[in-house]
Amino acid sequence: MALPKTDELLARIPLFAGLSKKGLREVSSLATRLNLSEGRELTHQGGPGNEFIVVIVGTVDVIIDGKVVTTCGAGDFFGEIALLEGRRRTATVVAKTDVVVDVIGRPEFSALLADQPQIETQLRDVMAQRLAEDEARQGEDTTP
Numbered sequence: 001m002a003l004p005k006t007d008e009l010l011a012r013i014p015l016f017a018g019l020s021k022k023g024l025r026e027v028s029s030l031a032t033r034l035n036l037s038e039g040r041e042l043t044h045q046g047g048p049g050n051e052f053i054v055v056i057v058g059t060v061d062v063i064i065d066g067k068v069v070t071t072c073g074a075g076d077f078f079g080e081i082a083l084l085e086g087r088r089r090t091a092t093v094v095a096k097t098d099v100v101v102d103v104i105g106r107p108e109f110s111a112l113l114a115d116q117p118q119i120e121t122q123l124r125d126v127m128a129q130r131l132a133e134d135e136a137r138q139g140e141d142t143t144p
Contacts, residue, residue, distance in 0.1 A: 007021070007024035007025050007027070007028040008024075009056055009102075010024050010027050010028055010054070010102075011024055012075060013054065013075045013077070014075065015077060015119060015122055015123070015126075016119070018118065019116065019119075023115075023116055026112070026115065026116075027104075027112060027116075028102075030104050030108035030109075030111070030112055031054070031102035031103060031104050031108075032102065032103045032104075032105075033056070033100065033101075033102055033103075034100070034101050034102075034103055035098070035099075035100050036095050036098070036099050036100075036101065037095065037098055038095050038096065038097050038098050038099075039094065039095060040094065040095045040099075041092060041093070041094050041095075042060060042078075042093040042094065042095065042101065043078065043079065043089045043091065043092060043093045044089060044092050045063070045064065045065070045088075045089050045090065045091050045092040046088050046089060047088060047089045048082070048088065048089070049079055049081070049082020049083055049087065049088065049089045050082075050083075050105060050106050051079055051083075051103050051104060051105050051106065051109070052077065052078075052079040052080060052083055052103070052104045052109045053077060053078055053079045053093075053101050053102070053103050053104075054075075054076075054077045054101060054102045054104075055072055055073060055074055055075065055076045055077065055099060055100075055101055056074060056099075056100040056101060056102055057074055057099060057100040058073070058074070058095065058096070058097040058098055058099030058100060059071050059072065059073045059095075059096040059097050059099070060072050060073075060076075060078075060093050060094060060095050060096055060099060061093070061094050061096045062078065062091045062092075062093055063091060063092040063093070063094060064090070064091045064092075064134065064137065069091070069133075069137065071096060072093075078091070078093055080123045080126065080127050081127050081130065081131065083106060083109050083110075084120075084123060084124065084127055085127070090130075090131075090134060
C-alpha cells in the first residue's frame with residue numbers, strides 16, 4: 001500500500017492541521033520516515049530525548065513504570081516533553097504493531113517551533129495535560 005505524501009498525512013493530524021501547504025512541506029522536509037517492526041522500542045523511560053515522533057500508520061503502547069497507560073495510533077505524537085523541557089523520557093514507547101513514524105530531531109524541532117510558534121503553544125498544552133495525568137497516576141499508585 002502506497003502512503004500519501006508526508007505533507008498530506010501531516011495535514012490530517014490536528015497538531016499540524018492549521019498549517020499552510022508551505023508550512024506542511026516545511027514540517028515534512030524536517031522529518032525522517034521510518035518503518036519499524038512490532039515490538040520495537042521507540043523511546044525508553046529515563047533515557048535522553050532527542051527526537052519528536054509522529055505515528056503515521058500502526059499503533060504503539062505507552063508504558064510508564066512497567067504499565068501500559070495508553071495506546072496511540074495514527075496522528076498521535078510523543079517526545080515533546082523531553083524536547084520542550086530538556087527532561088529525560090517520561091515513558092517507554094513500544095510498537096504494538098508494525099508502524100510507520102516520522103521522526104524530527106532536536107535541531108529540526110527547534111527550527112520548526114521558531115518558524116511555527118502556534119505548534120509550540122499546542123504542544124505545551126498537550127505536555128501540561130500529559131504531565132498532569134502522570135502526576136495523577138503516581139498519586140493513585142501511592143494510595144493505600
